[in-house]
Amino acid sequence: MSQHTADTAQAGAASASTSVPAQASTGWWRDAVIYQVYPRSFADSNADGMGDLEGIRARLPHLRDLGVDAVWLSPFYASPQADAGYDVADYRAVDPMFGSLLDADAVIRDAHGLDLRVIVDLVPNHSSDQHEWFKRALAEGPGSPLRERYHFRAGKGANGELPPNDWESIFGGPAWTRVADGEWYLHLFAPEQPDLNWEHPAVGDEFRSILRFWLDMGVDGFRIDVAHGLVKAEGLPDLGAHEQLKLLGNDVMPFFDQDGVHDIYRAWRLILDEYAGERIFVAEAWTPTVERTAHYVRPDELHQAFNFQYLSSYWDATELRDIIDRSLDSMRPVGAPATWVLSNHDVTRHTTRYANPPGLGTQQRVAAEPALGLRRARAATLLMLALPGSAYVYQGEELGLPDVVDLPDEVRQDPSFFRAAGQDGFRDGCRVPIPWTVDGPSYGFGAGGSWLPQPVGWGALSVEAQTGVPDSTLEMYRSALAVRRAHPSLGAGDSVEWLAAPEGVLAFRREPRGDGEAFVCVANTTGAAVRVTASGRVLLTSSAADDIEHGDGHAVVPADTTVWWTV
Structure with a gap:
């Protein structure tokens, strides 16, 4: 028996006795506070500079004490790490850099023992180019049945030297890469992330099996990466003369928010509803309007969808009230809760974002007035936690962490940094490992260094430095979440x-x-x-x-x- 198979068998046996948190109640997710853990930057258990599952397991009491209801884990699957794990080579295996399936099982069991639910990332829009399907598709050549599971096309031009259409990658440059035999394949993100063809039945079959694998392991739900991108417009038509990167999330695109995605999620919901314990789906769906976002959370589809309109808003009363009203008004007819989020692993932390003048967007990394940014970020947090619906907290925001804006080029790992005409690698700044202690080689992140360098003085923002300090950001979060639990009116309902x-x-x-x-x-x-x-x-x-x-x-x-x- 292979180690992978042995781990699967042992983990499955352990999970058979895993129960959901004791405080289970109908619709727990409607007003839940969910904490996002970015595994490589949360806690390192073996001093290799990279966060891992055992590190997460050891720090789960911090999340219990913080007062959140669930933890969402960004990808820890087997991956070449071309895009920090969002390029998955094996959806049923844990990357050795993070541990093993047994470690994943231990995290799930320990979290449940602390009354924390566990949501894991699912990446269905694309796989890694090192996934067995894609490697076989390349080896077998044009006409291979495996190529039909991706978007392989002949190029344009006299000799097929031009991409099949004018789509651009989100990370910059063409969304197509040509292989040695002359065909091109689609990748809306990095070339190492070929898009799967959801028109092919084998793709749907595979992901339904993947869902069951992790549900059987005991997870309480899935955050669906690029939930709006699985289905492409028929014929893959040109977009035309537009600045595509500026249009993302603001206009209808032939590769995003196509109506066909909803058939996929209705089929998935049938699977989820077979399992006890109110398991949930959360959509990462960038859509032009909150009204379009509401389509993803109709009663027979997903449970929640991230509110990116709120995430992208500035600290302005008129703008915030408009987005709050539109969010609540859009979700009410479909019976779904609104969600609220201020930061995540893909955008500049709001402590830095709010330090800048309006109009600079979620990618502005340089803080003009850091103290002002922290003051506004704290105020924005209490506003968010007072609204009806579910709130998301990104690791480190409870410490008031800013973006790290002075990372040297040689340490950056965001794939967009390496793409001509792309972005500037802004996501690395919000992914720097978080500090736990005042001192130490990586401020308690681990016994050694950290995969991205932490700033000098990071320890002053650590959990240790802020614990018990009445006006610290950490204690404000702890108090806010305790008050939210004690006062049933907070988080509940669908209006203000x-x-x-x-x-x-x-x-x-x-x-x-x-x-x-x-x-x-x-x-x-x-x-x-x-x-x-x-x-x-x-x-x-x-x-x-x-x-x-x-x-x-x-x-x-x-x-x-x-x-x-x-x-």
């Missing part, structure tokens, strides 16, 4: 009651579920203190508690500050 407020201020009320106090959230997005109507008890503030002047039915809320009250 907007209150009158000065310009630049968001104020809304949430009614309690059953007995209890009502809740009011006030977010001042301006650069000056404002006086607002306020009564009741202050629960939490993103600024120091003694900064809030409160009395006589009014309060003065400092600049760039969010306050929670009970009334």
